[in-house]
Amino acid sequence: MANPxxxxxxxxxxxxxxxxxxxxxxxxxxxxxxxxxxxxxxxxKAFTEYRKVLARTVSERLRQPTRYEAPQFVADVDKLGTLAGGKLSDADLDAAAATCARSEPPAKIKQ
Incomplete structure (x- = not known):
């Protein structure tokens, strides 16, 4: 045997x-x-849960007929980020919530 x-x-x-x-x-x-x-x-994990809670809150406030889940919420937030300011004003949010809360459809527009 050789020694190195x-x-x-x-x-x-x-x-x-x-x-x-x-x-x-x-x-x-x-x-x-x-x-x-x-x-x-x-x-x-906490951030994923946070997104779920926010999506649920948005869905409840806007009375969504279908499930509104975190992936759709994230996509919507990304779209809003491209708008000026990236945030709805309180008045706009209240108007959107009122529209969603209506039980009858809006009146038809005559052309």
């Missing part, structure tokens, strides 16, 4: 020491990464 022979220059020795120093920080970095990944997952 390595020649290490000054730059390789320095790199080996840097590697050893970094290897000691690896467990702490992994633990930190796992904690941050868990926190991200919890925040994503």
């Amino acid at each position: 022979v390595f020649y290490i220059g000054a730059d390789q020795a320095e790199a080996a020491e840097q590697l050893k120093a970094l290897e000691t920080t690896l467990p702490a970095a992994r633990t930190k990464h796992e904690g941050e990944a868990k926190l991200l997952k919890e925040r994503e």
Whole structure:
């Protein structure tokens, strides 16, 4: 059996020491990464629930005949974001809610 022979220059020795120093920080970095990944997952779950609640609130306020769910809510928010200001005024929102709350259809327009 032959014994391996390595020649290490000054730059390789320095790199080996840097590697050893970094290897000691690896467990702490992994633990930190796992904690941050868990926190991200919890925040994503909370945000998903928040969107569901907002979609339900919008649906109830506007008396939607069909289910209004979070994906449609997100798409609508994206569309509103392209409008000036990206937000309905309170008067416009109240007018939309009043229109949705009407039990009879609007009067026909004569042409």
